[in-house]
Amino acid sequence: MKILVKNGRLINPASQFDGPADVAIAAGRIVGIGRVPADFSANKTLDATGCIVAPGLVDLAVRLREPGHEHARMLESEMAAAVAGGVTSLVCPPDTDPVLDEPGLVEMLKFRAEKLHQSRVFPLGALTRSLGGEVLTEMVELTEAGCVGFSQAEVALPNTQVVLRALQYAATFGYTVWLRPQDLWLGKGVAASGPLATRLGLAGVPVAAETIALHTIFELVRASGARVHLCRLSSAAGVALVRQAKADGLRVTCDVSINSLHLTDTDIGYFDSRARLNPPLRQQRDRDALRQGLADGT
Numbered sequence: 001m002k003i004l005v006k007n008g009r010l011i012n013p014a015s016q017f018d019g020p021a022d023v024a025i026a027a028g029r030i031v032g033i034g035r036v037p038a039d040f041s042a043n044k045t046l047d048a049t050g051c052i053v054a055p056g057l058v059d060l061a062v063r064l065r066e067p068g069h070e071h072a073r074m075l076e077s078e079m080a081a082a083v084a085g086g087v088t089s090l091v092c093p094p095d096t097d098p099v100l101d102e103p104g105l106v107e108m109l110k111f112r113a114e115k116l117h118q119s120r121v122f123p124l125g126a127l128t129r130s131l132g133g134e135v136l137t138e139m140v141e142l143t144e145a146g147c148v149g150f151s152q153a154e155v156a157l158p159n160t161q162v163v164l165r166a167l168q169y170a171a172t173f174g175y176t177v178w179l180r181p182q183d184l185w186l187g188k189g190v191a192a193s194g195p196l197a198t199r200l201g202l203a204g205v206p207v208a209a210e211t212i213a214l215h216t217i218f219e220l221v222r223a224s225g226a227r228v229h230l231c232r233l234s235s236a237a238g239v240a241l242v243r244q245a246k247a248d249g250l251r252v253t254c255d256v257s258i259n260s261l262h263l264t265d266t267d268i269g270y271f272d273s274r275a276r277l278n279p280p281l282r283q284q285r286d287r288d289a290l291r292q293g294l295a296d297g298t
Contacts, residue, residue: 001043002026004036008048013055023053056088060255061231064090064121066112067105068097075109079118090119093178094126095153101126101137103145110146124151124178127166131155136166139175149229151178154278158184160216167226180231181213181238182279192234192282196265205280207235214241221250230254234279236289243298254298256290263287 003025010021010033017033024032024040031037059082065074082090092109094100100109106123113121125142127150129135139150150170157163157179170177186209191197193204210233218241221228233239233256242254259277264284268275275281292298 001028002041004040004042004045005048005053006045008051008053010034011052011054021053054086057086058089058091059087060091061257062087062090062092063095064092064109066096066109067100075112076116079113079116079121082119088119090121091148092121092123093151093153094124095131095155099126099130100124100147101129101131101142103138103141106142106145106147122146122148124149124153126150127152127177128157128162133157133159133162136162136169139169140173143173143175149176149178151231152180154180156180156182156184156187156213160220163217164220164224167220167224167228171224171226174227176227176229178229178231179213179217180279181210181217181233183209183212186212190276190280191268192265192280192286194265194283196268200268200271202268207237207282207286210235210238210279211241214238214245218245218250218252221245221252225251227251228253232257232260232279233290233293234260234282234286236286239289239293239298243293246298256294260287260290261294 005023009019010023011018021034022036023030024036026040032040062078062082064078098105100106100123106125109123110121123146125139125147126137129137131152133152133155167177187205189203189205191202191204193206197204217228217230228251230242230252233242233254242252245252260279260281263275263281264287265281267281
């Protein structure tokens with residue numbers, strides 16, 4: 001099958017290209033961008049006028065709800081929605097029911113996802129059994145089953161000794177640990193601390209909930225030499241700390257929710273439950289710093 005995608009706006013981050021260009025595809029591989037090979041004869045032509053043509057998007061936190069909700073066909077509907085939105089790769093956190101802490105569960109999820117022939121699924125294994133924060137999982141077996149890293153999802157780890165041991169274990173085998181930087185006790189609110197939360201009477205989550213966790217994680221990374229990915233930064237202070245940690249040579253990466261790039265706490269409006277997010281939406285200065293961090297590669 002030869003496909004020609006015409007008249008689209010091509011965005012290719014690898015080459016920093018952004019402009020009109022045609023794309024020629026043969027046998028599932030791109031054989032021409034801009035210039036179509038002279039001997040290329042398309043079996044199918046797609047008119048992408050008014051559309052963006054880009055590499056498949058990767059979503060780093062997709063809750064597929066499987067294993068645990070097979071009866072509701074959650075995997076089918078979520079993956080169909082992903083493909084419809086141009087998302088071709090999904091990272092699945094381990095907070096399913098049951099938790100992804102056994103190789104058999106990971107293998108079952110991978111098998112079911114591959115049978116659907118839609119988006120690719122990359123599971124994260126649980127860092128501790130049942131996400132309980134006490135006993136480490138068998139990371140080697142989970143990796144062999146298909147896990148690309150290890151995470152506590154949204155469950156904070158209060159025991160820094162367990163975190164250190166987990167990072168030491170992961171560093172031994174070169175695994176990546178994904179952590180959400182949020183202090184267990186300060187992170188229990190429903191909105192970002194500030195004038196708006198106070199006016200609405202909502203329990204606040206201070207920026208310190210993120211920065212305290214980041215300082216702790218960075219010290220443990222220094223002690224263990226592990227590679228850590230920080231999930232969904234929300235504050236300007238957090239971006240500054242990550243930028244400095246990278247400058248210091250720590251093996252850390254991070255991401256940000258698309259919500260935090262476009263919205264602020266004022267979008268809560270009059271108790272709009274759709275803006276009840278984790279991490280919470282913060283002030284405009286935080287949103288601007290997150291955008292800058294994305295733009296400069298932090």
